[in-house]
Amino acid sequence: MESAIKINKLSMLLDGRVQALKDVTLEFQAGKITGLIGPSGAGKTTLIRSIVGLLKTPSGAVRVFGQAAGSAGLRNAVAYMAQDLSVYTDLTVKENLMYFARMKGQSHRQAAVTAQELLKMTDMADKASSVVSDLSGGQQQRVSLAVALIGQPKLLVLDEPTVELDPVLRSNLWKLFHQLADNGTTLIISSHSMDEASRCDDLVLIRGGEVLAHSAPDKLLEKTKTHSVEQAFLELVGQ
Amino acid sequence: MSITKTFATAGRVLGQLRHDPRTVVLLFILPPVLLTLFKYVFHDQEKVFDNIAPMLLGIFPMIMMFLITSIATLRERRSGTLERLMTMPVSKLDYVLGYALAFSVVALLQAIITSGVLLYMLNVSVAGGALATIVGAVAAALLGTALGLFASAFARTEFQAIQFMPAFIFPQLLICGLFVARDHMADLLQWIANIMPLTYSVDLMKQVTTAADWTSVHTGDLLVVLGFTIAALVLGSITIRRQERP
Numbered sequence: 001m002e003s004a005i006k007i008n009k010l011s012m013l014l015d016g017r018v019q020a021l022k023d024v025t026l027e028f029q030a031g032k033i034t035g036l037i038g039p040s041g042a043g044k045t046t047l048i049r050s051i052v053g054l055l056k057t058p059s060g061a062v063r064v065f066g067q068a069a070g071s072a073g074l075r076n077a078v079a080y081m082a083q084d085l086s087v088y089t090d091l092t093v094k095e096n097l098m099y100f101a102r103m104k105g106q107s108h109r110q111a112a113v114t115a116q117e118l119l120k121m122t123d124m125a126d127k128a129s130s131v132v133s134d135l136s137g138g139q140q141q142r143v144s145l146a147v148a149l150i151g152q153p154k155l156l157v158l159d160e161p162t163v164e165l166d167p168v169l170r171s172n173l174w175k176l177f178h179q180l181a182d183n184g185t186t187l188i189i190s191s192h193s194m195d196e197a198s199r200c201d202d203l204v205l206i207r208g209g210e211v212l213a214h215s216a217p218d219k220l221l222e223k224t225k226t227h228s229v230e231q232a233f234l235e236l237v238g239q
Numbered sequence: 240m241s242i243t244k245t246f247a248t249a250g251r252v253l254g255q256l257r258h259d260p261r262t263v264v265l266l267f268i269l270p271p272v273l274l275t276l277f278k279y280v281f282h283d284q285e286k287v288f289d290n291i292a293p294m295l296l297g298i299f300p301m302i303m304m305f306l307i308t309s310i311a312t313l314r315e316r317r318s319g320t321l322e323r324l325m326t327m328p329v330s331k332l333d334y335v336l337g338y339a340l341a342f343s344v345v346a347l348l349q350a351i352i353t354s355g356v357l358l359y360m361l362n363v364s365v366a367g368g369a370l371a372t373i374v375g376a377v378a379a380a381l382l383g384t385a386l387g388l389f390a391s392a393f394a395r396t397e398f399q400a401i402q403f404m405p406a407f408i409f410p411q412l413l414i415c416g417l418f419v420a421r422d423h424m425a426d427l428l429q430w431i432a433n434i435m436p437l438t439y440s441v442d443l444m445k446q447v448t449t450a451a452d453w454t455s456v457h458t459g460d461l462l463v464v465l466g467f468t469i470a471a472l473v474l475g476s477i478t479i480r481r482q483e484r485p
Contacts, residue, residue: 012485020485046485052326056482070482075328086319090258091251102247103329131258147323 004030004155004186005051010060012046012209020046021209024060028188028202033181035200036190037229043209044190045083048159051188052080064155076104079153083160085144089133093124093143096132097150104151118146121176123169137164145173149180156180157188162196174199197229205233212236240330248337252311253344266307267349270299271356278361290448292363294417296376297444300349301383301437302408304342308387309400312338312475316391321479331476339384339472346380347373367447371457375447378464379440385471386436392478411437416445436467 005028012021020043028034036044049055050062053070062069065077087096094115101111119125122142127135132143141164148156162170174196177187181201189200197203198217205212205220213220213236217229224232256263274292281288315321324334354372357363365372390407394400414424414432421432432438443460450457 014485049483054322054326054482055485058485072328075326078326080323080326082319082322084319086323088251088255088320089318090255095251095254099247099251100323100327103244103324103327105241105244105328107243 002030003027004065005188006061006063007047007051008061008063010047010050010057010062012043012050012055012057012059014046019209021050024209024211026204026211026214028186030186031181031184032201033177033187033189033199034202034204035197036188036204036206037192037194037197037233038206039192042192042206044192044206045159046209047206048080048157048188048190052078052157054080076151077154079148079150079156081144081148081156081158081161083163085132085140087132087140087143087147089140090131092129092131093119093135093146094128096143097146100147101150106151114150118149121149122146123172138166138169141165142169142173153185155186155188159190160192161189162191162193194228194230194233203229205229205236207233207237240332240336244329244333245336245340248334249340249344252338252341255311256341256345262307266303266345267352269303270296270349270353271360273299274353274357274361289363291417292357292361293365293372293375293448294441294444296350296353296357296372297379297440298412298417298437300346300353300376300380301440302404303349304346304380304383305387305390305408306401306404308338308342308384309391309394309403310387310397312388312391313394313397313400317395325479325481331479331481334479335388335472335476338388339381339468342384343377343381346377346384349380350376365448366451367453367457368451371447371453372444374461375440375444378443378461378468382436382440382464382468382471385468385475388475389471389478392475408437411435414438415441417441436464439463439467 007024007026010021010024014020024047036047038044050057051064051069064074067073097115097118098111101114106114119128122145124142124146127139132140145161148158162173181187200217203217203220204214220232221227224235226232226235274295277292277295278288350373354369354376358365358369386407390403391400394403414428415437421429439460443457443464446457446460
């Protein structure tokens with residue numbers, strides 16, 4: 001299978017003192033959902049920001065679809081949803097979607113169509129005219145996700161996208177993620193929740209900036225002779 | 240660079256203002272109210288008020304625009320929206336010019352309202368007329384916008400952004416010739432005043448107050464103010480980074 005992302009010997013020292021990543025070498029398959037699973041402070045966000053190209057990589061290399069991460073040629077192909085909302089909370093949901101769609105190069109008319117589609121896709125059609133700051137945490141999260149989905153990116157990088165969502169919404173979003181993957185989108189989804197790991201095609205377990213394991217969930221359980229990703233994680237860290 | 244993205248950004252900034260009516264009221268009402276207050280402060284010295292009022296018209300909009308722009312752009316930097324934009328095919332200049340365009344519209348409206356109050360309600364006579372007064376006020380407001388964009392790069396919090404006003408603007412205010420004629424100040428201060436943009440903004444308004452015709456001195460002052468504005472916008476866009484150092 002074709003690989004979407006190749007990371008080679010990536011090490012990262014944050015603020016010159018905190019070792020966020022240690023000699024990470026990984027390949028992410030195209031059209032798959034890869035879960036980046038690990039506790040808070042494991043290095044997930046640093047790895048994600050390196051892939052999206054927001055962090056310079058002084059040591060090691062990150063290549064996305066054959067280009068250096070952050071290259072101008074990747075800006076329409078890669079979309080990122082950060083843990084912060086990163087939307088205009090003083091604008092309405094539709095205004096946010098329209099604006100970001102325009103920034104992705106769509107005409108006013110195209111942007112209006114995109115906004116309608118994404119409102120439906122994220123189950124936010126009835127909130128189109130609501131100002132984002134008036135919405136609940138989960139709804140705001142969906143606005144941020146909808147923005148990331150603009151323009152059908154080839155790579156979707158989502159940092160903890162299902163935090164604060166109720167189980168029904170979470171389940172619906174996972175269905176959406178699988179639909180996107182089936183249509184060829186590569187997804188990287190970070191989570192500190194081990195429960196979500198089983199929904200991924202592939203898992204990267206990370207702790208202290210080091211990759212503990214990289215395999216499909218069933219193979220991980222088989223290899224560690226455990227029954228859950230949480231047990232596998234504990235087994236791998238020697239507890 | 241894309242002109243449509245610049246216009247879309249300007250539209251978005253104006254949309255944000257539209258959702259904040261209190262700020263809109265303050266933007267358009269505060270400068271005329273302050274000028275009116277000054278009128279009554281100089282109740283028995285009408286001549287003094289007539290002389291300084293047009294210059295204040297070049298200062299109040301600049302200060303307000305400086306504050307609004309620096310806080311608005313700092314909010315973008317801190318909330319993650321700017322970072323998100325930088326992952327998209329958006330040029331830094333699109334973003335900065337979008338802000339400049341949006342606040343130019345605001346500055347124009349503000350200048351029209353404030354000049355109207357100054358000329359027709361407070362009955363201050365400005366030799367250069369209404370149009371020249373508005374041009375001077377808009378140029379000053381644009382300068383405030385550009386300096387605010389630039390200054391926001393050095394602030395990490397809203398508190399710091401507000402502190403930049405006394406740091407960036409107050410020293411210029413003291414030596415620009417508003418309170419004491421520049422040739423009465425110490426040589427060093429005169430030299431510093433000569434390289435400060437507010438000096439030329441206030442000078443332009445002085446010229447507008449006293450000269451009936453638009454002269455090369457007006458044009459020179461206006462060009463210096465616009466030059467500083469463009470330089471601050473370019474520097475502001477340079478301070479935006481697509482990639483952080485770890």
